[in-house]
Amino acid sequence: MRAALSFGLAVAAFAAALPAHGEGIDVARQSYLANLLTQDCGSCHGLTMKGGLGPALLPAALAERDDAVLVETILDGRPGTPMPPWRFELSQQEAAWLVARLREGVR
Amino acid sequence: MTSRARRAARLGMKSLLVLFLFLAVAASAMAGTVRGTGDLGIVVERASGRVVIIEHSHRSRIGAVDGLGDLSHASAVFSRDGRFAYVFGRDGGLSKIDLIEAKLVRRIVQAGNAIGGAISADGRLIAVSNYEPGGVKIFDAESLDLVADLPAESNGQRSKVVGLVETADGAFVYTLYDAGEIWIADVAEPARPAIRKFPGIGAFPYDGVTVDGGRSYVAGLFGEDGLALLDLWRPEAGVRRVLSGYGRGEEPLPVYKMPHLEGVTVAGGNVFLPAVGRHELLVADVRTWAEVARIPVHGQPVFAVARPDGRQVWVNFAHPHNDTVQVIDVPSLKVAHTLRPGKAVMHLEFTPKGDQVWISARDEDLVRIYDPRTLAELGAIAAEKPSGIFFTARATRLGY
Numbered sequence: 001m002r003a004a005l006s007f008g009l010a011v012a013a014f015a016a017a018l019p020a021h022g023e024g025i026d027v028a029r030q031s032y033l034a035n036l037l038t039q040d041c042g043s044c045h046g047l048t049m050k051g052g053l054g055p056a057l058l059p060a061a062l063a064e065r066d067d068a069v070l071v072e073t074i075l076d077g078r079p080g081t082p083m084p085p086w087r088f089e090l091s092q093q094e095a096a097w098l099v100a101r102l103r104e105g106v107r
Numbered sequence: 108m109t110s111r112a113r114r115a116a117r118l119g120m121k122s123l124l125v126l127f128l129f130l131a132v133a134a135s136a137m138a139g140t141v142r143g144t145g146d147l148g149i150v151v152e153r154a155s156g157r158v159v160i161i162e163h164s165h166r167s168r169i170g171a172v173d174g175l176g177d178l179s180h181a182s183a184v185f186s187r188d189g190r191f192a193y194v195f196g197r198d199g200g201l202s203k204i205d206l207i208e209a210k211l212v213r214r215i216v217q218a219g220n221a222i223g224g225a226i227s228a229d230g231r232l233i234a235v236s237n238y239e240p241g242g243v244k245i246f247d248a249e250s251l252d253l254v255a256d257l258p259a260e261s262n263g264q265r266s267k268v269v270g271l272v273e274t275a276d277g278a279f280v281y282t283l284y285d286a287g288e289i290w291i292a293d294v295a296e297p298a299r300p301a302i303r304k305f306p307g308i309g310a311f312p313y314d315g316v317t318v319d320g321g322r323s324y325v326a327g328l329f330g331e332d333g334l335a336l337l338d339l340w341r342p343e344a345g346v347r348r349v350l351s352g353y354g355r356g357e358e359p360l361p362v363y364k365m366p367h368l369e370g371v372t373v374a375g376g377n378v379f380l381p382a383v384g385r386h387e388l389l390v391a392d393v394r395t396w397a398e399v400a401r402i403p404v405h406g407q408p409v410f411a412v413a414r415p416d417g418r419q420v421w422v423n424f425a426h427p428h429n430d431t432v433q434v435i436d437v438p439s440l441k442v443a444h445t446l447r448p449g450k451a452v453m454h455l456e457f458t459p460k461g462d463q464v465w466i467s468a469r470d471e472d473l474v475r476i477y478d479p480r481t482l483a484e485l486g487a488i489a490a491e492k493p494s495g496i497f498f499t500a501r502a503t504r505l506g507y
Binding site for chain 1: 153154177178179180197219220222238239284313329330361362363364365426427451469470492
């Protein structure tokens with residue numbers, strides 16, 4: 001019984017660590033984020049993430065990168081380059097959700 | 108007359124009648140297509156790979172052309188008769204569109220990643236500026252066959268190319284983003300292009316444009332406060348830095364969308380330019396390029412477009428201030444009006460004599476049309492995620 005409970009908790013904790021599935025981000029916010037990604041990130045990275053002024057953000061291009069580095073890049077930007085910080089409007093979890101979208105490929 | 112002859116005569120009459128009806132229908136269909144092109148334009152539906160064809164006399168949508176690929180950051184130039192639009196897509200697509208027939212004439216994919224283009228002063232060449240592989244490619248405007256390939260290589264490295272425009276001398280001017288150089292390519296003999304290079308213009312020039320009717324070429328810098336100016340009447344005098352230090356050494360604000368210099372013109376003897384990383388419009392005297400004023404505005408300016416007579420300058424802004432447009436009163440150098448056309452305002456285009464301004468609001472799926480004098484909304488046109496708006500009057504303007 002206790003084992004089952006702690007297994008359940010572990011699953012819940014694991015799921016919470018996986019914002020890729022959108023836990024904690026409601027549907028309206030997810031659709032806002034998806035639009036932000038294609039349109040506003042797309043203005044520098046291309047609507048299909050094939051790159052523009054900013055580099056391509058296709059799954060293959062990000063394969064070598066750590067999630068943590070990418071999340072940090074999104075939240076804090078890259079000073080000295082045009083990549084701006086998004087912390088003013090995105091939470092850690094939302095940035096992780098965007099990275100997950102990028103990893104599975106936008107559209 | 109025998110009965111057979113009568114029948115034959117009746118048949119002849121009938122086929123004559125059919126022929127006559129056919130001709131009448133065909134003539135009326137043709138009458139529908141006989142029109143001028145002076146009031147036509149296109150609206151880019153960036154996410155749908157489509158352009159909508161519009162006319163601004165009655166402010167209506169008259170057609171659409173599909174299948175144009177990734178149109179984020181798409182722009183267009185027009186043939187000198189205003190009949191054909193050449194649309195430059197992000198994915199390297201170059202599409203030639205017949206506005207009268209509302210059809211795609213030809214589409215090629217000429218690079219992996221492109222940013223815009225220009226048409227030569229004589230209308231015979233289309234030049235495209237590419238990010239990947241960095242350089243300029245030049246095509247025959249009639250056939251879209253390649254006539255010259257100009258890689259933007261500096262110190263062994265390819266550079267992204269921005270700010271490509273044509274000159275009255277038949278050349279193309281453009282800027283190398285990574286290398287920080289301005290190049291003038293004379294393509295009178297496309298097989299043997301002659302290129303003049305101006306290195307060391309400053310860090311990360313993000314766009315360039317001709318101002319003052321083609322007299323000078325100015326490139327905006329992302330990596331430094333200031334702009335690089337080249338006098339096209341006297342290129343031998345070299346590139347000069349203008350408006351340097353406009354940030355007064357303060358840390359720039361983050362830029363959520365790069366400003367665009369297209370549409371920057373002289374109004375009332377001054378040039379109005381978006382600052383980078385400042386919520387300001389920079390105003391410089393067009394003769395000396397000395398700073399005249401900085402106008403505090405609502406956000407990071409993206410486009411600053413003057414009404415054709417220069418009485419007003421209309422400005423839109425980067426995310427997250429992009430639901431707003433401000434109107435600058437040119438004589439007083441102050442913000443006179445603030446409008447809210449809706450979510451994600453992408454572009455502004457004036458009709459040739461300034462009786463209307465069309466504004467695309469991407470996340471409203473609308474293009475709104477205003478009277479610049481009264482600010483009254485004259486109407487709206489539905490479009491899917493509209494971005495760039497381009498009217499055929501550009502066909503007759505140098506640098507557009």
